[in-house]
Amino acid sequence: MKKTKTLYWIFTIVFAGLMIFTAIPGIKPQQDNIKIIHDGLGYPVYFIRFISIAKILGSIVILIPGWDRIKEWAYAGLFFDLAAVIYSGIAASGKFDPLMLSLLLWIIPGILSYIYFYKLRVQAWLKP
Numbered sequence: 001m002k003k004t005k006t007l008y009w010i011f012t013i014v015f016a017g018l019m020i021f022t023a024i025p026g027i028k029p030q031q032d033n034i035k036i037i038h039d040g041l042g043y044p045v046y047f048i049r050f051i052s053i054a055k056i057l058g059s060i061v062i063l064i065p066g067w068d069r070i071k072e073w074a075y076a077g078l079f080f081d082l083a084a085v086i087y088s089g090i091a092a093s094g095k096f097d098p099l100m101l102s103l104l105l106w107i108i109p110g111i112l113s114y115i116y117f118y119k120l121r122v123q124a125w126l127k128p
Contacts, residue, residue: 019058026048027049
């Protein structure tokens with residue numbers, strides 16, 4: 001159980017850190033953020049701040065011990081965000097850009113964090 005818990009925290013901290021790192025510039029969007037998200041992808045400017053705050057809140061939730069039900073929602077929201085980034089990039093450009101594979105750096109720690117989160121829950125349920 002100790003190994004599972006250690007791996008859970010490593011992947012969770014990396015995933016939350018990456019999500020927060022990408023969300024901070026969107027709190028007060030600068031012209032370059034607006035150009036990419038509004039002009040390039042077609043999303044409204046207010047969406048930039050909304051999604052950034054949601055990513056920060058979701059990242060905080062997965063870092064707080066307990067709150068298992070809310071964590072499920074936070075993981076789902078963060079994965080929807082990553083899926084939307086990939087889809088929006090493909091839809092806006094009309095083709096797959098190999099640079100999008102760099103998003104695996106965000107997705108893989110998130111998947112591993114969720115896997116170990118679930119393993120810890122199962123271990124807690126089975127514990128007598």
